Amino acid sequence: MTYCLGIKVASGLVAIADTRLTSGTEVSSNRKISVHEVENHSLFIMTSGLRSVRDKAITYFREVIAEQDRSFNKLYKAVNAFGEQVKRVAQEDKESLTASGLNFNLNAIVGGQLEDDAEHKLYLLYPEGNWVEVDHGAPFKIIGNSGYGKPLLFRNLSYETSLQEALKIGFLAFDATRVSANDVDYPLDVVIYPKNSFHMTEYRLEKDDMDEVSHQWSALLSNSVRKLPTYWMDPIFEKMRSVR
Numbered sequence: 001m002t003y004c005l006g007i008k009v010a011s012g013l014v015a016i017a018d019t020r021l022t023s024g025t026e027v028s029s030n031r032k033i034s035v036h037e038v039e040n041h042s043l044f045i046m047t048s049g050l051r052s053v054r055d056k057a058i059t060y061f062r063e064v065i066a067e068q069d070r071s072f073n074k075l076y077k078a079v080n081a082f083g084e085q086v087k088r089v090a091q092e093d094k095e096s097l098t099a100s101g102l103n104f105n106l107n108a109i110v111g112g113q114l115e116d117d118a119e120h121k122l123y124l125l126y127p128e129g130n131w132v133e134v135d136h137g138a139p140f141k142i143i144g145n146s147g148y149g150k151p152l153l154f155r156n157l158s159y160e161t162s163l164q165e166a167l168k169i170g171f172l173a174f175d176a177t178r179v180s181a182n183d184v185d186y187p188l189d190v191v192i193y194p195k196n197s198f199h200m201t202e203y204r205l206e207k208d209d210m211d212e213v214s215h216q217w218s219a220l221l222s223n224s225v226r227k228l229p230t231y232w233m234d235p236i237f238e239k240m241r242s243v244r
Contacts, residue, residue, distance in 0.1 A: 001183035002048035002144030003174055004032060006109040007166045008122040008134050010159055013111045014166045015191040016174055017046045018144075018184045033189050034058055035200050038069055042198045043078060043112030044191050048144040049105040049127070050097070053089055057106060060085040073116040076123070076133075082110060083129035090127070107143040112193060112200070120195050142173075148180040149173025163192060171205075175214050186210075 001022065007014040017033040032054075033046045045061070047054040061082045065072075072078040086106055094104040108125040122134040124141045134141055136159040142149065149172075156169050167190065177184045186207040193200045 001181065002032060003146075003149075003177050003184040004046035004048055004109055004143045005140060005149070005153075005170050005173060006046065006111050006122050006124075006134070006142075007140045007157065007170055008111070008120065008159075009139055009157075009161045009163065009166050010195070011163050012195045012197075013044075013120050013122060013191075013193040014163060014170055015044050015046060015109070015111060015189075015193075016167075016170045017189045018174065018178075019187045019189060020183060020185040021051060022183050029187065031189060033191060035191060035202060036062075036065055037198070037200060038065075040115035040198045041069060041072065041078075041112075042193065042200055043075060043110060043114070044193075044200060045082065046109045046143065048107050050102065053093065053097075053104060053106045056093070057082070057085045057089045060088060073114055075110070075112055075114050075117055075121040076131075078112075078114065079110050079123045079125060079131055082108065083125055083131060086125070086127065087129040090129075109141050109143055113196070113198065115198075120193060140170075145177050145181050145184050148177040152176060163194065167192065171210070171213070172217060175210075175217065 003018040005016045015033060019029045019031060021028045021030050033044055035044045045058065064081050064085065072081065090104050097104055104127055106127050110125060111122040113120040122141065123131045124134065125131045139159045140153055140157060152173050153169060157166065174188060188205040190203045190205060191200050
């Protein structure tokens with residue numbers, strides 16, 4: 001499984017991707033996010049699904065970028081081009097994958113800003129090659145193991161959240177997934193894109209880098225649970241005692 005999270009806030013984009021790969025009983029680590037930058041063209045792609053499908057689609061897209069980058073003046077055009085490569089791989093490999101009992105399941109999150117984009121953009125691309133754009137109402141998308149981190153994101157993240165806070169919340173959502181699912185783990189790749197900068201900062205976080213934060217967060221959660229009021233439970237336990 002995979003955990004890739006893309007966040008769009010007013011001041012920019014945050015991308016977080018785990019690196020764990022599982023194949024049967026084998027566990028390995030590999031990068032799931034790629035960054036493409038040429039002058040005022042800056043974008044990242046995160047993917048979930050079969051590694052062979054992902055690698056082929058990214059390779060094809062890199063060729064397209066090398067040949068046609070200047071023709072992509074807005075990010076949605078680059079997303080369309082990547083979608084075409086996903087469909088190309090589906091035409092080449094889907095039948096044989098299905099015959100082997102495997103699903104063609106490549107999902108992607110694409111974010112960035114090209115020279116004629118009025119602001120930074122974030123898109124979710126489906127295996128069929130179609131996409132949706134992330135808007136202000138729900139400023140994030142997750143692909144892969146999405147269930148465990150969503151409650152924290154919905155409760156704490158808004159479009160006005162700062163990049164620093166967005167990264168913090170994004171890490172805590174990853175941490176909730178990591179402790180709940182054994183197919184998501186470190187190292188964790190992070191990409192930060194400040195609005196209108198046309199430059200992405202990449203960084204890799206190892207488990208040792210974040211252990212203290214993770215333990216502190218667990219302690220804060222435990223303490224918060226103990227501090228929650230209990231008056232609402234009194235009628236329940238009073239009824240239980242009366243039955244006895």
